[in-house]
Amino acid sequence: MYRSRIKNETLWSKVVSPQQAAMLIRDGMVVGMSGFTRAGEAKAVPMALADRALAGEPLGITLITGASLGNDLDKTLAEAKVTRRRMPFQADPTLRKEINAGNVMFVDQHLSETVELLRSGQLGPLDVAIVEAVAITENGGIIPTTSVGNSATFAMLAEKVIVEINITMGEEMEGLHDIYIPTRRPYREPIPVVDTRSRVGLPYIPVDPSRIAAIVITDKKDSTAKIEPPDHETKAIANHLIGFLDNEVKRGRLGLNLAPLQAGIGSIANAVLHGFGDSHFHDLTMYSEVLQDSTFDLFDCGKLTYASGSSITLSADKHESVLRNINKYKSRLILRPQEISNHPEVIRRLGLIAINTALEADIYGNVNSTHVMGSQMMNGIGGSGDFARNAYLSVFVTKSVAKGGRISSIVPMVTHVDHCEHDVDIIVTEQGLADLRNLAPRERAKVVIANCVHPSYRDEIADYVAEATRTVGGQTPHMLDKAFFLHQRLRDQGSMQPVAATQAAE
Amino acid sequence: MYRSRIKNETLWSKVVSPQQAAMLIRDGMVVGMSGFTRAGEAKAVPMALADRALAGEPLGITLITGASLGNDLDKTLAEAKVTRRRMPFQADPTLRKEINAGNVMFVDQHLSETVELLRSGQLGPLDVAIVEAVAITENGGIIPTTSVGNSATFAMLAEKVIVEINITMGEEMEGLHDIYIPTRRPYREPIPVVDTRSRVGLPYIPVDPSRIAAIVITDKKDSTAKIEPPDHETKAIANHLIGFLDNEVKRGRLGLNLAPLQAGIGSIANAVLHGFGDSHFHDLTMYSEVLQDSTFDLFDCGKLTYASGSSITLSADKHESVLRNINKYKSRLILRPQEISNHPEVIRRLGLIAINTALEADIYGNVNSTHVMGSQMMNGIGGSGDFARNAYLSVFVTKSVAKGGRISSIVPMVTHVDHCEHDVDIIVTEQGLADLRNLAPRERAKVVIANCVHPSYRDEIADYVAEATRTVGGQTPHMLDKAFFLHQRLRDQGSMQPVAATQAAE
Numbered sequence A, B: 001m002y003r004s005r006i007k008n009e010t011l012w013s014k015v016v017s018p019q020q021a022a023m024l025i026r027d028g029m030v031v032g033m034s035g036f037t038r039a040g041e042a043k044a045v046p047m048a049l050a051d052r053a054l055a056g057e058p059l060g061i062t063l064i065t066g067a068s069l070g071n072d073l074d075k076t077l078a079e080a081k082v083t084r085r086r087m088p089f090q091a092d093p094t095l096r097k098e099i100n101a102g103n104v105m106f107v108d109q110h111l112s113e114t115v116e117l118l119r120s121g122q123l124g125p126l127d128v129a130i131v132e133a134v135a136i137t138e139n140g141g142i143i144p145t146t147s148v149g150n151s152a153t154f155a156m157l158a159e160k161v162i163v164e165i166n167i168t169m170g171e172e173m174e175g176l177h178d179i180y181i182p183t184r185r186p187y188r189e190p191i192p193v194v195d196t197r198s199r200v201g202l203p204y205i206p207v208d209p210s211r212i213a214a215i216v217i218t219d220k221k222d223s224t225a226k227i228e229p230p231d232h233e234t235k236a237i238a239n240h241l242i243g244f245l246d247n248e249v250k251r252g253r254l255g256l257n258l259a260p261l262q263a264g265i266g267s268i269a270n271a272v273l274h275g276f277g278d279s280h281f282h283d284l285t286m287y288s289e290v291l292q293d294s295t296f297d298l299f300d301c302g303k304l305t306y307a308s309g310s311s312i313t314l315s316a317d318k319h320e321s322v323l324r325n326i327n328k329y330k331s332r333l334i335l336r337p338q339e340i341s342n343h344p345e346v347i348r349r350l351g352l353i354a355i356n357t358a359l360e361a362d363i364y365g366n367v368n369s370t371h372v373m374g375s376q377m378m379n380g381i382g383g384s385g386d387f388a389r390n391a392y393l394s395v396f397v398t399k400s401v402a403k404g405g406r407i408s409s410i411v412p413m414v415t416h417v418d419h420c421e422h423d424v425d426i427i428v429t430e431q432g433l434a435d436l437r438n439l440a441p442r443e444r445a446k447v448v449i450a451n452c453v454h455p456s457y458r459d460e461i462a463d464y465v466a467e468a469t470r471t472v473g474g475q476t477p478h479m480l481d482k483a484f485f486l487h488q489r490l491r492d493q494g495s496m497q498p499v500a501a502t503q504a505a506e
């Protein structure tokens, strides 16, 4: 049955069990696997690897992917100690623990950059690529499934390629992907994407069939995403942002179709996109990384005309209805390599409105996306840097407090900077929106404190700035011995609230 | 005499005195002036403005330039209180003082981005542009002098354009410039620059002659640059870097012509470029921002085949010999708008080796280019972010200590982040070079401490990391109450050295 999925007959003999394919991977290798935000990861071979390691074989690898993996693979591989080095992103609690304990070396990278390092020989060589596919074409072309991620470059550069044909993925996915890989420097040409809709590459990953070392058949499905429905706060964030964009339209800076939208993962981004469904904006487009439920909701309600991404990650609800009906969406949908979905060149050209979630932001507009208390890795910078730096409008959203009010997400100084003040135009919390464009840091602090900080932290943070301005001054007034006073209080007392206030705020 | 410089005769009647031209500027206006790193700034009209303000007229403006201004203009305008808001860069001690005192609002921007904000109406409208020129063509085209900077976009967008014809600049400068402005979104096309040499625009700034409101004739020269000759430390830095690049060539990652070079301003960058003169690399090219003495030295010794920049800033020595002989260099030289010299699209495409100077760097590879002790603005981020983020290889150089050893330029945590760990590949001090590519933060700290930190600080910083790793752990171990312990010591005791050691180190 699966033979119909392998159009090149010379490859039929390459079909083996996941265990056999996994034997191509040995201790110390560098392995590139498909998979982006729990979509389209190779599923069977990595499990076979974990089994070998759990059975006692010394088997540690450098694991490079698109982004995070589904089916608890990052957990399984971390527990089996297969993952020794990991890049460029992850989002798994078990792996996170191993990273923060110093047991796994995690190289946190801009998602557009990993393949540049591979291609120029600064990283690698890549020993094996494992890529999930819907089918293989007659000339050996690999048709990816629900994500492209870094798969194309992995398959083109790896010494050996393993393909996992996933028979639960419909063959009608063919034509969804647009595989364009920048030419090598110094002969690199402009990337011809000039519009969300631009198709500039092939519908498959071109690979010489002789480089396909093994083919595995699987029927494991993508994990589904848990997406929190909008709540009071996320709705407020969406409303503030939509009100702001409304005003930009009124001032003639944007049309009612806005600009191509990029939205990060998570419940806030989801709520914001839902908000667009009820807005009077129309003919929207997306040039994003992960396409989630909200993308398809916006298609269904007629607000969205086109969406480009690198993966499709859906909730259990949506999973079947979208993937079964992919033909319905195919003419309005494109999946690209993450190098292209996230490429500075294209993002800057198209002029995106980029909406990403901050872990914490500071009063001067610096954003921490990754490190809790400056040290503990959450997930990684992902694509947020690619988008925030190059967008027309770079928006960061966050609830003003976390952990029931014990943490203020707006602080005097972030404990880790992923996005510097220069890359952050707008900060939105449920309290309000701060438009930081063309403001000097002292002015930014005023707007952020007035509009974004939770009332229970407002006075103390305002006092900090006032004192820093008086005693230290400067472009960006800071007292280095007090800049982290809220974080120190959290560490020592379990809350950023002053002791007396802790109970009242809960 | 100057009439020969104004080829469009209808413009002859527009020639006025600087004072008359300056009357076009009124209190509260937004003014864009030519000038980039002390080259090619408008010289006469700004002085007339300062005179008016000094005579008591209320006259405060938002001043936007390419980068820093020569002829002490930023000093004069700051003292006269003409400069109320300033962007995107400056490097003047007097203005710096006003900024740090909170008297001038300074908006520190990536140099490639200012005109995007103007063009999209997010900044402005621009009331007046003042642009220094060699000549005006028959159809009103403005031929810039020693810099292009943001002049083209200023002249194209401003309500009124003032041209300062500088008769000390030779007319043979015509043909040096390449004025290309990206088309407007959503119709923007790829920027066709595919090589350092690519000429893709016009040799002048196209302006409808009717928009030229006044023309002023001046004979003030550009200020010359003071460049420290290489010293023991800057030579050591150059040697470490050249040794590293040598090794990259041996590994086959680079050819002997390396990759297009970008070098920041200052004595270290200068020493590094000098070092290339003595190396066995050849057929080098530059795709940089400011072209300094070293560019022309490299031309003269036959190492450099082509250089692209946005300005030419020279020492007194070189000034005459280069500008007088500009025809000798013209076929190997191009001056572009800073939007193009610094454009993420082009930088990423060409794959530059970017060499910029850090004020301080931390053990995890974050770099502070701007804020002394986290608060006091030095100059601004300039183009360093445009280059560091998008380069093939992003190098930061600094001496390991400043102020006679009282300051360690490598610290546990930088007090301000301009370039996050993701954007920094290589750190070099006179002590050695740290190759941070593909390293996790814990690994980075080891290499930076071993190779870059001055011996007098090495043990204390190593102890910090060891303690942070033991007590806090995480991806990037930090103790928030001690992260700035060296800075606090500097503030309290005048030196980062432990009290007992201070004398020994001096």
Ligand SMILES: CC(C)(COP(=O)(O)OP(=O)(O)OC[C@H]1O[C@@H](n2cnc3c(N)ncnc32)[C@H](O)[C@@H]1OP(=O)(O)O)[C@@H](O)C(=O)NCCC(=O)NCCS
Binding pocket: A263, A264, A265, A266, A267, A268, A289, A290, A356, A357, A358, A359, A360, A369, A370, A372, A373, A378, A379, A380, A381, A382, A383, A384, A399, A402, A403, A407, A408, A409
């Ligand atoms: C920043 C990021 C972690 C936020 O995640 P999210 O799921 O949208 O937001 P949440 O509010 O649910 O926060 C996640 C967790 O962090 C905690 N948190 C939020 N703010 C915090 C803060 N300032 N300090 C400590 N913890 C905080 C929350 O309490 C929550 O904890 P829980 O998992 O125990 O409930 C996530 O967006 C991310 O990884 N971003 C980086 C990559 C990126 O931006 N990619 C987008 C390009 S596609």
Ligand SMILES: CC(C)(COP(=O)(O)OP(=O)(O)OC[C@H]1O[C@@H](n2cnc3c(N)ncnc32)[C@H](O)[C@@H]1OP(=O)(O)O)[C@@H](O)C(=O)NCCC(=O)NCCS
Binding pocket: B263, B264, B265, B266, B267, B268, B289, B290, B356, B357, B358, B359, B360, B369, B370, B372, B373, B378, B379, B380, B381, B382, B383, B384, B399, B402, B403, B407, B408, B409
């Ligand atoms: C970072 C920068 C200020 C360094 O300047 P430089 O002239 O090359 O380097 P110097 O070593 O001479 O340092 C300049 C001053 O900073 C001081 N300094 C250096 N390191 C310091 C530190 N860690 N803390 C405090 N002061 C420091 C020096 O002592 C010197 O002071 P002085 O002027 O009183 O002598 C400069 O490169 C800059 O402005 N960079 C940002 C913009 C940029 O990178 N543009 C490049 C793209 S073209």
